[in-house]
Amino acid sequence: MAVQAQSKVRGSKSKTKSGSSGLALPKQVLIKIHDLMLKSRVLEERMIKIYKVGEAYFWIGGPGEEAFGVPLGLLANKGKGVQHDWLHLHYRCSSTLVAMGMDFLTPLRLIMNKATDECTGGRNFSNHYSFPEWNVAPVTSPIGVQYSIAIGTARAQQRSKGKGITIVTGGDAGSAEGDFASSLIWASRRGSELPMLITVQNNKWGISTHFDEQHGENHVSDRGQPFNMRTTVINGNDPIESYIRLEEEMAYIRKTGKPVVLESTVSRLFGHSSASGANPIDEIDCLSDFQTLLLKKDILTEKNIKDLQSGYEKEAKAAQDQVRTEMTPQASSIWDNYFVGNETGNWREF
Amino acid sequence: MANMAQAIRMALHYGEKHLDVKDVFGQDVGPPMGGVFTATQGLDTAWNTPLDERGIVGAAMGIAMTGDICVAEIQFCDYIFNTIDLLKIAGNTNWVTNGNATLPMVLMTPVGAGIRGSVYHSHSFDAWASRLPGWKVVMPSNPLDAYGLLIAAIKDPNPVMFLKPKALLRVRGQELLPGEPENEKELKAMIDAPVGDRSQWKAKWPELKDHNVPIGKAKITRSGSAATIVTYGRHVLMCNDVADDLKKNQGIDLEVIDLRSIYPYDWSCIKQSVSKTGRVLFVNEDTEVTNFAEHLSYRVTHELFYELMARPRVLAGKNLPGIGLHANLEEASVPQVSDIKSEVLNLLKEVP
């Protein structure tokens, strides 16, 4: 990937509650967060268009999770190896990766199934990323498995006694899978606690089934309490609250080595996926709410927003035009990387 | 004519009305959606479970233990793998208790590629299921058989796995179900949930009748004497196409067997056909190494060895970890019409 400079915004902590913005974060942080939220939204809307004009078979993604996802990506300690954070993300994670510096070409190559798709070689659905250089574990379709796998990276980090933590994201319905329980049990063993930020993005839906039909607990994060874990619920539609609370919780985990269960309320702005039409749904839109706030506080003008949006739209369209011309995967590539180092797995060649 | 999803829905309705089915459940199976392929819309007994496959299979086993009849669903067979130990237990319960405890339950799950489902909506489960002794395993290739096999599965006192070829769920049949209205639009108006608000909607079911497709009975869909193709699910349609093509263009008469039941299977049908043709090709899309067709091919070789004119062949999915999304990848991974045709021509060319 053309790795862009990480969009890290440093030094926010000392300025919380004041700053020149009149809000709880400094102005330049707010502007950066907005920029990335908008960029990520434009990317998702471009992907939906690509699906709708028939240049992709399927879309699933994360419009509506930007207010949570962008702060998470900004605060993650990006890099390779256990001294950096490990991220086990679900398929609504595009905004986190945009905040970490993902360009437009990478997600479009993936959704358009090109041979140049560096995450899966044209094999998998949209937003199923894997970036070894950033400790971004492969996004999987089977719901929930990331909560089990995260135990292992956290264990390696704990052993290394560094500052790297393991971050895992997933949906509310998926917390019914045994993997979620495994992560609570394994992260909280007395004296062997794991440095894990176990998060749940609660959009109140699992495809068509409402939260109330699937849960007895008030908050999924409450399930950490009997394990003596720190738990919290945040408004994931508010990027300021998300940024501040994520920063606090991550600092706690880095300092104590102990896990946190964090639930954030988010929206599912275009429904579950292209299978349900990928049309706009009337739910809280974190981006437009944030824009309203920034306009009111004179941090941005209508023109700033318009210019930014059209710039990103142009960039996304240009990326689509480029990707369209790129090679499709060859049939023979089905055997590629069957085993490590391309040792053959085709028995006809044994 | 009903499509397969509608036929499954009607069989389940027949089950709840006449066969005492008390629960039809799984992820998004109940209202408002009625299943990701709409196969459970409008049923009185359908409900949504948590997103927990082990819970679904375990609950079905428990309900069955009480003697109540249920039909459970795993949304895609790709997500059934974390239940495999429960499936083993469901299969061995009658045997291990020496007949004390039976589990009359049906587990449905969509299988196979063909809809550009990518790595996790393209798996097959027929070969896996054939390694779960104690289960009956069926897979229809058309709506009428889906209706009859599902009713037979509900009536059966054993655990029955009903594999739904997902690429065929929207395909219409050529024969009416017993009680199905002739007019397709009328059927749709009666049993398809409306787009938009469904909260007040109720299905108006036609007066459906019993229909039995016995588990363990195959069906010959094309008869001929040049060679036999044994297949099931969506590959029945492809093999029929190859047979029609070769008959029309080259005067070659193929016999195509739709196995319908994977276990127990209709050996006498296979035996009769292969004894007649001396040549056999087995076609399915599960991965080829330790594929169920290898068992059939072994049996043919062993029991009909001196009647064979050519080596039996298995054409199945490539032994890959998954099926890639791009059409080039999917088509290279599971048998296509052109692969079947060239394999048949090779089979016919072989001189003993």
Ligand SMILES: Cc1ncc(C[n+]2csc(CCOP(=O)(O)OP(=O)(O)O)c2C)c(N)n1
């Ligand atoms: C193990 C497994 N079972 C079923 C599915 C099918 N499926 C895909 S997304 C989904 C709902 C997920 O809901 P939730 O965990 O709340 O996440 P959301 O999509 O709402 O973000 C289901 C059932 C799956 N992908 N994996």
